[in-house]
Amino acid sequence: MNTLAAEPRTITGKAVKALLLEDRMPAVVYGPKKEATPVTISLREFKRILRENGESVVVDITGIGASMQALIQEVSRDPITNEPRHADFYAIEKGAKVEVAVPISFIGESQAVKEGASLVKVIHEIEVEADPSKLPNEIEVDISSLATIGDQIRISDIKFPTGVVVKLEADEIVVLVQHVAEEEETTEAPNMDAIEVEQKGKTDESEEAAAE
Known part of the structure; x- marks a missing residue:
């Protein structure tokens, strides 16, 4: 099983961006019997796990007390580069199944x-x-x-x-x-009544002009 070494995190807010420059990514670990704990993890190692396993993977988290199994619950990504910027880990109770x-x-x-x-x-x-x-x-x-x-x-x-x-x-x-959906070309039939009225109108106008 993949292992991530976590470190307790006290930095919050916009200041966490500086962690990414040091190959550390902010994350939080929580669960039914685990209070939400802000941590940092190796960005490089986390990206490797995602690349090899996808997001539906359970990892061993160490460094914040007893080793625990956790499911990657959510990954926040940069809207431009799509690089991971934050992760939520759901701590699994021993012997429990996960959905x-x-x-x-x-x-x-x-x-x-x-x-x-x-x-x-x-x-x-x-x-x-x-x-x-x-x-x-x-x-x-x-x-x-x-x-x-x-x-x-x-x-x-x-x-x-x-x-x-x-x-x-x-x-x-x-x-x-x-079957592949085919777009049917529809040609709307001309309105002959409208054409006739329009032409008649032009004829009447011509006759009136000539009379003047």
Whole structure:
């Protein structure tokens, strides 16, 4: 399991930006039996964990008392660079299971899509419950079974790791293939009555001008 060494943090507010220049990122650890504790962690190490595991990952946090397992609850990012700037960690009670939204990784190639159909990804993550040690970083969904228009993959079609309980309905659609929507060009028919009235009006005006 990934480990992050945390240090207690007293700096708050705008001053925390200076920590990032020292490869330290502000964070907070909290839980049912853990009072919210401001800390700093290694920015480089945190980015490595995200890169290799995604955000749905449990880490061991050390340095603030007894070592504890915590789930990455939320990551705040810079709106321009998308670099992580702050993280919330949810401390997990020993022996407790966790619920988390695990991202879907779509793999394989659909024959229907190769032939011009449109692939519609209905959901992009799946809510699951599991022991922290059995929590998957992602759930693979193979779309190679989508061979013809109308084919679908539902939750019940996916094989989940042992010990992982899915919190969605079994018949919920995950992905499907359908015809590519075509925009129909519509040409509005001209209003002949309006044209006739307009032309008549011009004729009347011409006759009046000639009479003058």
